[in-house]
Structures are given as structure tokens and as C-alpha cells.
Amino acid sequence: MEVKLPGGLFRATSTGELIMLTAPLRFAGRLRRYISRRLYGDPDSYLELCSGVIHVGANAGQERDLYARHKLKVAWIEPVPEQFEKLRQNIRSLPDQRAINALIADTDGKPYTFHVSNNDGLSSSILDLHDHKDIWPDVHFVRDITIRSSTLKTALEMWQVDPGQYNALVLDTQGSELLVLRGAQDILRQFRFIKAEAADFESYRNCATVDQIRSYLKAFGFQVRREDRFAKRASGGAYFDILFERV
Template sequence: MIIDNYLRSIKYKPNCIIHAGAHYAQEKDAYISLEPSTIVWIEGDPEIFSKLDKIIDVDSRQGPPRQICRQALLSDVDGKKVNFHRFNNLGASSSIFQATPLLTSNWPGVVETGSVDVLETTRLDSFLSSLEIKPEDVDVMVFDIQGSELLALNGSGEYLEKVKFIEVELSQEAIYVGAPLATDVDSFLQARGFVRQTDMIWHGDAVYSRSE
């Protein structure tokens, strides 16, 4: 996780962190240390979500920040039914996209299980609006959703216009069939006034900030 280090380096205290692709909220302690008022955890996989929800429920009882945990498969449209392909690494690689040979060659042992669920997509702006979270309140967004990052950004609407910092997972080569590449996401964000603050690596997370 790199956005917490970046925000700490510029001495920025976030108000609301949105994390899409929460998995088991491994970043929870790092986020809490930044002292935000709200953290929203979004997980697309219903099986992972059932465990995540219990983790956040126990943790949120211990005090601030307010933590919200919901299941939603983010994309650029509401209500579209899509295939969700499961992988054998505890859901870490599960995606609406299938794997390319490059994924398996770089992460030996990570394979599709053959189990496919049909799930319904949600736009991020629709999702956050339903929680009564206003665009101006969201200043940090994190996307780690296995090739669907650009789809989710396209579905962010006014929240993308207001957010100050974004972390997004990028891949310079296709590890998922049909998923956008790093150059696609990078061009999209730069065209909307964001500046990448980290190096463009082959695969991994990049932090963007809104240019002043």
C-alpha cells in the first residue's frame, strides 16, 4: 500500500477514503493511522464480502473512524449482469476478466478455478449517492479491482471531479483478457487533471494527485 505513505509524506489528513477491491481490508491499520473521518470498503466478491463485513464490524466498534462496508461490483454502468471469474488465491485475483497466459507465468500457481458467478454491476457515483456520501466529502479513492479500474473510474461521475488523490493498480502488459492497460488508465487520469506521483512500473499501484 503506497497512498498512505504518500499522504503522510505531504502531511495530508484525508477526510473520506474510498477503497474499491477491499478484499480483507489489509490496509485498515494504515488508513486509520491517517485519521480520516470515514473509510468506505467496497468488495465485489460476495464470498469475500461475507468475511470482510465481519472484520469491519468488529473493528468499527472500537471507535473512530466511521467505517462502512458494502458489497458492490463496480463498473461504468448500473445493473449490467457480468461473469465473475474466480481464482484459487483466496479471491485476490478474481475478476470479470479471464486470465492471460502472462498472469499464470508471472504468478505460478494462480489459476482460474472454473467457478463463474453472474453478478450485477454498479457505478461508483450511484453507490456512494445511495450512502448519502457527497462528492465534495471524498478526497481519496483507491481502486484495486483486477482490471476493472478504468471501468470504475468511468462510473465515478462527479466524485472523480472532486477527489484529490487516487491510487490505482496498473499493468503495462495484459494479464487479464480485454482489460485496459496502464497507458489507457494513465491517459484517462491525466486528461482529467491528475498528475502521476509514482513511477510507472510493469505491474503495481500508482498514486495520482489533482493538479492545482
């Protein structure tokens, strides 16, 4: 049965699970957290075991209050200049949080065409949109900028951030998660938790999928601790928040 609730269209499964079929992205984060808590408990409970978070793909730092409630050190990384300035303003009263302006990939100094999206940059990516429109048909790119990449290790060194103070890595990079992870392989084992937002279909062209990320991190000793499905397309496939823990 499909039901329309504030923020989008949902389908109720036989087990009582609500699957988001369509929703404006500005509602998606709030809705998925609410639904996950009601059905499966708090998806952010792992933060109680964290000393700090490196968050790649910061946008404007929407999770800043969540991190502050857990008294975490946070290094935000955001490539788009306008969003970086918003981020800096948003965290200026939070002394344990800092912002880094960088595009993270698997190599240093490579020029990328970065596509900026019309939804306050939430869907911006170095990859072209593909089946993303099946869930969010109103999202499109409005302009391109050229940015040179850095590996995670290089960016942290340039901004004088000690990675040893952070044991969680959060990736919200719209399909380029494997590039980030490959470029960070020298420091991956220092993290206890890695959290990624990813799809199991080609949302962006040639994007990293859930299975690819899971397979890559398995070689570094990470296992899936939690998967929260928060958006599903009618023709098959879904988006997930996936939490990995190193064992």
C-alpha cells in the first residue's frame, strides 16, 4: 500500500516498514532518521563510541548539532566554495569543529569537472547523473566548476589536521566513495567506523555501489554493522546509509 505523508510518497510493506519512494531532498535526512529510530533504534548511536569524525562531503554541515551533542571533534571537508563559506559560518560557534576546502579523490592534483546541483548543492558530484532522476526527478546540475583533487591524507596534512584524533569517517560524496577510499588506504585502518551513503543501482554514471564499497572495505577488516534504506525507486534499487565497523 502506498501512502502520502508530509515530505513524500511511501510504501508500507507487509512487515510495517515504510519505504520512501519520492521525497524532496531537503526532507530526506530528517525523515530517514525519524523512520530508522522508530523501526530499528537510533542509527547514530555509534557516535557514542567515537572520539571524532572526518566528514567528507560536508555541504553546509547539516549534522553539526548532532556531532556537537556528542561532544565530538569534527573535520568537515567540502569542495564547493559557496557551500564551504556557508559551512564555515555555520560552525563558527563550535570550537571543536573545523572546515577544510578540498575535493577528495584517489590522487593529488587531478583536475575534475565538478557539477553543482540545484538543490543547495546536496546532489553535486564529479559524476554525471544517471538513474538518480528516478527518485528525485527535479534535481539537475546548474553549473560546472573545475577543482583539483587531493587524497584524504594530503588534505589533512595541508590543513594541519591530525587524523589520529578521529576514529570515524563519514562519506557523502555522491558516487565517488571508492575514489575517496582508495586515496585513503594508508590511513583507513586507523578508523573504527566508516559510514557511507550509497545506492545499489547506477544513480550516478559509473558510481560506487553498495556492493563495491562493501567488497573494498572487507579487505581492510571492516564489516557491515547496519544498513538503513531511506529511498527506493519504483523500478528497483534503493539508497542506503551503511555503517561499517573494523573488527
